[in-house]
């Protein structure tokens with residue numbers, strides 16, 4: 001799941017534009033006369049399979065544009081190909097800004113890979129280093145004038161810290177992390193015209209220690225910002241019904257395979273990918289009358305870049321045939337969801353309204369685990385571009401998210417097989433509800449998916 005909120009409010013009339021003819025009824029529980037069909041899918045779901053996929057994918061971070069992402073993409077592609085699916089890897093460009101940075105302590109290189117705070121000017125300064133703690137106003141004295149401020153991350157914003165030392169005449173900023181999560185952080189604002197560099201917590205604490213007993217002269221050298229292009233990927237696999245059984249509709253099931261930099265992303269979102277692959281494995285052997293497109297996206301964590309690229313690449317005739325998008329992001333977190341029913345599983349839509357996907361999901365929850373899964377309003381994942389195309393879409397996630405969200409500690413040991421199983425059953429039963437041949441095409445019939453009453457829940461996600 002992407003950190004920055006991308007919630008978009010649309011007028012009600014703009015939303016349900018696919019004209020599926022599906023009746024959004026919300027009556028009393030409409031007892032399902034035939035639930036045996038669920039078993040064709042859910043009895044075959046193996047949480048062990050999913051767990052093994054997560055184990056492989058979370059061996060290393062999968063940040064977009066890195067070797068780690070490519071390794072994941074090749075694995076996912078090979079899984080789809082082994083199922084005999086029409087499989088395509090879709091590359092797309094992403095852009096990073098890089099600045100060459102050098103930090104010297106005395107005459108020797110600091111080591112590691114120091115990074116410029118985003119927006120730092122380029123330039124070179126040599127001056128004495130002064131420890132100013134977290135650079136709150138009361139911590140920054142006149143003695144920083146003409147010096148490089150050594151600053152700890154935390155408590156106040158990066159921009160405030162830089163401004164506080166600038167106000168006292170500092171000529172550079174060397175900022176260290178307040179957790180062991182690398183040194184990819186921080187920004188300055190326009191006009192804060194001194195070189196500003198981020199280093200790791202270990203490097204910063206070492207300097208703090210040295211400054212207790214001696215003076216240190218440091219050199220910060222920040223190069224010009226250069227934009228470099230990298231490649232990220234989506235994986236697209238299509239399971240088509242037999243030609244004489246094809247009703248022409250498409251259902252999409254997605255997750256994102258990239259992780260944040262420095263995090264193994266076991267739950268975010270190797271868990272979702274594992275369910276996509278598991279449902280693909282099962283549905284490959286199950287008769288269907290609807291195309292099911294299994295999708296894993298790159299660069300979700302950079303702001304839904306991969307799913308937006310995919311959505312933009314779709315021919316109109318495909319969009320017109322797409323009736324539902326199911327997004328799974330963070331569906332195995334042992335410590336997510338607090339004590340909410342169904343392990344905290346919730347379905348988020350962009351506009352906070354029910355749609356075909358949430359109707360199917362809540363009734364599948366009622367059938368498989370006796371909980372009518374609630375819905376809520378949230379963007380921040382790859383259901384957004386589908387919604388913007390007018391396709392009924394929802395994000396399946398456990399909310400609130402776990403404390404390890406986007407941390408290096410989002411690891412395999414925090415994954416719950418029970419939660420994986422439940423989420424995959426609910427999404428699998430929902431997808432199959434549309435795709436099974438016994439279901440007449442949604443455009444032609446009012447199929448009752450056993451609609452249940454289910455509630456809006458505005459619980460905070462993080």
Ligand SMILES: [Zn+2]
Nearest residue numbers: 001002268301
């Ligand atoms: Zn995320």
